[in-house]
Amino acid sequence: MSSENATLHHRLPGDVTAVDLERLCWMLVAVALLADVVTTFVGLQVGLAESNPAARGAIEGYGVAGMLALKAFAVGIGLVGRLLLEPEYRPIVPVGLAVPWLAAAILNLYTISTVV
Incomplete structure (x- = not known):
């Protein structure tokens, strides 16, 4: 038995494709970015x-525009970096952006609640 030319295909549950999952993850990035800002x-x-x-x-230098530019730079790096990955692994890029921004938004909400 040989494993030459064998490939492993990961299937997501249901009818969700990697493209669908990545699209959903990019929507999560938008929500997380907005929540953090x-x-x-x-x-x-x-x-x-x-x-x-x-x-x-x-x-301090540019206000909201500065913050949005910083976030846009991070998203741009993610968009370029995702091209280096196989399509089935590309959803990891938006997840890597969304998770820390969601965590920051949750921490922000908690901290705001302690002073209001």
Whole structure:
């Protein structure tokens, strides 16, 4: 028995394709990005400070536009990086963007709730 030319195909449950999953994950990125930006600026309005030095510099220098430019840069890097992956592994890129931004938004909400 030989394993030459053998391939392993991963199938997702149901009728979900890797393309569908990636599309859903990019929508999650948009929600996470928006949640992080909104909660960051609400936190700043109630007297909190940005703890990320790169984001702090972007906000202090350019306000919301600076924060959005920083996020757009991260998304751009992700879009370029995903081209290096096989299609079935591409959903990991938006997940890698969305998870920390969602975590930041949740932490922001918690911190805002302690001062309001």
